[in-house]
Amino acid sequence: MSRGNIESRGRGTYRIRIYLGTGPDGKQKYHRETVKGTKRQAQIRLTELLREIDTGGYVERSNMSTGEYLEYWLNKAVKPYLRPKTVSTYRQAIARVSPHIGHIPLQQIRPLDLQEYYAWALKEGKGLDKDGQPQGLSQSTVSIDHRTLHKALEDAVTWGLLARNAAGSVATKPKPEHRTREVWTNEQSSQFLEATSGHRLFAYFVLALTAGLRRGELCGLRREDLNLDEFEIWIHQILVEIEDSDGKVELVIQDKPKTEESEGPVAISQAVADILRTHLARQAEERLQLGSRYEDHGLVFCQPNGKPYWPSHITSRIFPDLCKMAGVPVIRHHDTRHTFITRLLNDKVPPHIAQRRARHTSWSTTVGMYAHVTKATERASVDLTDDILPENKRLTKTQRIIDEEASGEQ
Numbered sequence: 001m002s003r004g005n006i007e008s009r010g011r012g013t014y015r016i017r018i019y020l021g022t023g024p025d026g027k028q029k030y031h032r033e034t035v036k037g038t039k040r041q042a043q044i045r046l047t048e049l050l051r052e053i054d055t056g057g058y059v060e061r062s063n064m065s066t067g068e069y070l071e072y073w074l075n076k077a078v079k080p081y082l083r084p085k086t087v088s089t090y091r092q093a094i095a096r097v098s099p100h101i102g103h104i105p106l107q108q109i110r111p112l113d114l115q116e117y118y119a120w121a122l123k124e125g126k127g128l129d130k131d132g133q134p135q136g137l138s139q140s141t142v143s144i145d146h147r148t149l150h151k152a153l154e155d156a157v158t159w160g161l162l163a164r165n166a167a168g169s170v171a172t173k174p175k176p177e178h179r180t181r182e183v184w185t186n187e188q189s190s191q192f193l194e195a196t197s198g199h200r201l202f203a204y205f206v207l208a209l210t211a212g213l214r215r216g217e218l219c220g221l222r223r224e225d226l227n228l229d230e231f232e233i234w235i236h237q238i239l240v241e242i243e244d245s246d247g248k249v250e251l252v253i254q255d256k257p258k259t260e261e262s263e264g265p266v267a268i269s270q271a272v273a274d275i276l277r278t279h280l281a282r283q284a285e286e287r288l289q290l291g292s293r294y295e296d297h298g299l300v301f302c303q304p305n306g307k308p309y310w311p312s313h314i315t316s317r318i319f320p321d322l323c324k325m326a327g328v329p330v331i332r333h334h335d336t337r338h339t340f341i342t343r344l345l346n347d348k349v350p351p352h353i354a355q356r357r358a359r360h361t362s363w364s365t366t367v368g369m370y371a372h373v374t375k376a377t378e379r380a381s382v383d384l385t386d387d388i389l390p391e392n393k394r395l396t397k398t399q400r401i402i403d404e405e406a407s408g409e410q
Contacts, residue, residue, distance in 0.1 A: 003018060003019055003050060004016065004017060004018035004019070004046050004049070004050060005017055006039065006042045006043065006046060008039075009034065012036060012037060012038070013034060013035070013036055014034070014035045014037075014039060014042035015032065015033070015034055015035075016031070016032065016033045016034075016035060016042060016045060016046050016049065017030055017031070017032050018030060018031040018032075018046070018049055018050065018053070020053075020060075031049065031058075031060070031061070033045070033049070052163070057163050058163075059107065059160055059161060059162060059163045060160070061107065062105075062106060062107055062161060063105065064105070064106050064107075064161070065102060065103060065104065065105055065106060066098075066101050066102050066103075066104045066105070066106045066109050067098045067101075067102025067103065068102075068106075069106045069152070069156060069161070070094045070097070070098060070102065070152055071094070073152045073155060073156070074087070074090060074091060074094060077152075077155055078090050083254055083256060084240065084242045084252050084254055085240045085242060085252075085254060087242075088242045088243050088244075089144065089148075090148050091243070091245060092243060093144050093145045093148035093149075094148065096121070096125065096137075096141075096145055097117065097145055097148070097149065100117045100120065101113050101114070101117055106156065106161060106162065107161070107162060109153070109166045110166055111166045111167070111169040111170045111171070113166070114146070114149060114166060114167055114170050115170050115171060115172065117145075118142055118145070118146065118170070118172075118173075118174050121136065121137045121141075121142045121145065122136045122137060122139070122142055122174065123136045124136055125137035125141075125142070138177060139174050139175060139176060139177045140176045140177045142174040143173075143174045143175055143176045145174075146167060146170070146173055146174050149167045150165065150167035150168065153165045153166060153167050153168075154167075154168075181335060181338040181342075182329065182331045182332070182335050182338075183331070183335060183338050183339040183342045184328060184329070184331065184335075184336075184339045186343065188328045188329065189209050189339060189343075191326055191327065191328055192205070192209075192322070192323065192326045192328050193205065193206060193209065194326075195322075195325060195326035195327070196322050196325075196326060199322065200282070200304070201301060201314075201318065202275070202279070203275050203276050203278070203279035203300075203301075204218055204301045204314075205319075205322075205336070206272055206275050207221075207233075207268075207272070207276075208333075208336040208337065208340070209336050209339060209340055210268070210269070210272055210340065211233075211266050211267075211268055211272070211340070211357075212336075212337045212340035212341055212357065212358060212359070213235070213266070213337070214238070214334070214337060215311045215314065215315060215333055215334065216238035216239050216240050216254070216311055217235050217238050218301055219238070219239040219299075219301060219308060219309050219311045219314070220237045220238040220239035220253060220254070220299070221233065221235070221299065221300040221301060222236070222237070222298045222299060222300065223280065223298055223299075223300055224298060225300075226276060226280075226300065227265070228273040228276060228277060231267060231268050231269065231270060231272075231273050232265040232266060232267050232268060233265065233266050233268060234263065234265050234266070235263050235266065236255070236263065237253055237254060237255050237256075238253075238254045238256075239251060239252075239253060239254070239308055239309075239311060240252050240254050240311070241310065241311060241312055251308055251310065266359070267357070276300075279300070280300070283300075283302075286304050286305075286306075287306070290304075290305060290306070293305065294306045295307050314333065315332075315333045319333050340358075341354070341357075341358045344357060344358070
């Protein structure tokens with residue numbers, strides 16, 4: 001039996017029909033397509049379709065819109081498998097994208113459609129400011145939109161809904177903005193901790209600066225995850241803020257940290273363990289004073305009544321206020337982690353130990369994120385080999401300082 005045939009449907013119109021086999025319901029399936037033009041053009045199109053079928057590039061026609069597909073993808077491929085925070089990030093990206101490209105049939109989406117959305121989003125995606133001027137979304141936000149579309153459309157290709165991923169052919173892709181990491185010196189870290197030693201979250205910031213714990217890890221840390229006799233803690237859950245489909249933000253316990261490497265154990269010193277013991281003793285007094293009014297969630301760091309802290313409140317209110325009170329530069333909360341890792345590298349901690357304490361997946365991740373620090377350490381090590389040079393060819397430390405200062409003035 002012929003796999004495909006062409007029949008005339010009137011002057012300059014031809015109908016292609018190709019047999020595709022039997023579907024799950026037992027019915028025969030066909031591809032039907034109308035070609036406007038000559039019979040030769042219809043024959044060329046028939047040959048193209050048969051080649052696509054033979055090479056696995058054929059995609060059955062669908063009337064599903066891009067917006068409908070993105071919602072389907074979110075519910076079937078994202079929600080059941082990924083962390084709530086990741087689901088929330090994808091949902092927000094889809095909410096930004098769908099009003100602009102959601103009406104386009106999925107199988108007709110073009111790289112140009114995505115490019116036009118990115119250009120619009122960067123120029124006026126945030127709406128109008130108080131003066132009525134358009135504001136664009138950040139490069140990082142539009143980059144998240146692009147990555148979301150790329151993943152969703154790639155899955156559509158895998159599922160046989162698309163022949164190619166339009167997001168992979170965008171001419172100019174939005175790139176995440178490079179954020180400067182501001183870090184404290186050892187003196188500034190000491191000054192901050194000295195000034196906050198009487199604050200009820202003192203132990204919280206001790207762990208941030210001496211163990212590099214992230215905000216969600218600190219807010220989700222439980223008493224049962226502390227092993228102070230062995231000077232270690234475990235990260236078994238994190239506390240995150242999630243925006244639901246209605247735009248309402250809620251606190252969610254996520255039972256998996258950012259990566260497997262983040263789960264711990266995290267080594268701490270005896271001094272830090274003692275600080276945590278003091279913190280827990282004060283917390284026990286708070287529980288005793290409030291009695292049944294205390295909401296005990298088992299958290300190490302919580303409000304005086306036991307309720308969890310909103311991580312964003314610590315980030316936007318408590319931490320900046322404490323920085324100002326301590327007289328140190330106001331850095332981002334996450335920069336306390338950068339301060340911790342930078343100190344490890346500046347103190348020439350062996351690479352594999354620095355990676356383990358940073359809880360990065362690989363040493364290359366640490367190097368990539370802190371290349372400026374490792375480069376400076378490498379530069380400092382260069383002079384160590386000068387001792388094999390003839391004495392009259394070596395630079396004294398004084399001469400080296402003079403040369404560096406002169407170079408900096410040029």
